[in-house]
Amino acid sequence: MHQGKFVFTQLCEFLPKRAFDCLVEKYEGNKYVKSFTCWNHLRVLIFGQLTNRESLRDLVTTLNAHKEKFHHLGFGKSVTRSNLSKANEVRSVEIFEQYAHKVIEIARQKKAEVSDFFIENDLYAFDSSTISFCLKPFWWACPFNEEKGGMKLHTLYDVKRQIPVMNLLTDHSVSDCTMMEHIPYVPNSFYVFDKAYVSTPQLYNINTSGAFFVVRKKRNMAYKVVEERCCNNKETGVMADQIVEFTSRVAKKGYPKAIRCITYYSQEQNATYVFLTNNMDLKPEDIALIYKYRWSIEIFFKWIKQHLRIKEFYGTSENAVKIQIYSAIIAYCVVAIAENELQLEVSTYDVLRILSVGLLDKKPFSELFMGTKDTGCQIDTQLNLNFF
Secondary structure, eight states: OOOSOOHHHHHHTTSOHHHHHHHHHHTTTTTTOSSSOHHHHHHHHHHHHHTTOOSHHHHHHHHHTTGGGHHHHTOOSOOOHHHHHHHHHHSOHHHHHHHHHHHHHHHHHHSOOOTTOSOSSOEEEEEEEEEEEETTTTGGGSOTTOSEEEEEEEEEEETTTTEEEEEEEEETTSOGGGGGGGSOOOTTOEEEEOGGGOOHHHHHHHHHTTOEEEEEOOTTOOEEEEEEEEOOBTTTTEEEEEEEEEOSHHHHHHOOSOEEEEEEEETTTTEEEEEEESOOSSOHHHHHHHHHTTHHHHHHHHHHHHHSSSSSOSOOSHHHHHHHHHHHHHHHHHHHHHHHHTTOSSOHHHHHHHHHHHTTOOSOGGGGGTTOOOOSOSHHHHTTTOOO
């Protein structure tokens, strides 16, 4: 029988503790703290995320059943509802936010790209997911005269590496397209959006930065065709490939140059879609396929809501909610790091499934996944779930 470290302890060894300690010192996170440090706090939250604990009471009750293991799990001397609740209330969100950025950076460096991807360029999907709150416990998130409030998680998702590279939290009333200005556009990379992000000034900003975009066209956008590039092709589904210019005064002012417009028929959905892009070189069917990969960010949102805790919270304050969301992102990324470091032939999502019941085992981390077959939650299979 293996008498080494717990699986959870082995997993946390992939976290850069020195970087966390620097942030704690910078924001004085451990000031006046006697026992339950910021590091203990983070590990408890990660444990709660990975084991899918539904509430503060659920988390504390579960942990106290294993109190003799606290030292080896890195939880400190004790975890009570009062000290965990107070830590969520008063500790600086910046510690967890900036540490999440650090872990994301490491995960991107470690995580290998999809080697046989159909384009060499990096591909990012940008979208938001609303986290709804009730009026009474989350009063701070409810605008005047509204019964419900919430927050939006705006995520820039690296499709090839399956890593959320940027995460911003805003009020739920913030318009999606206004957040496009916060994206750090990388030249020659592709950025894919749904039609809620059709803002011609923002799209033109992507064009001037040397990057490419693919976005669904809104129905009421007026334009004139200046060049026909190909006609209807039933085999590829491409109905039209055109170079167009906007004719409305507002749209033309925002995007003064010509833009490519591709009309595509999806047999899967029995529907026609129109895409706008500033890339003039790729095949039109490849542009449609790029948009199809936007679905990967929907899969990410679905998973973190179903298998990590960002819908039920361990505290009701804004501080507690934000700390819990950033801890969920840290948990997701450390699993991705471990997956790559140990060269597990299992998807990140399947690793999360197995860890949810194996964190307190004492066996080598990789042995948990011996004989486990990948259930197919990779990019290509995800696309079969939905097209547009």
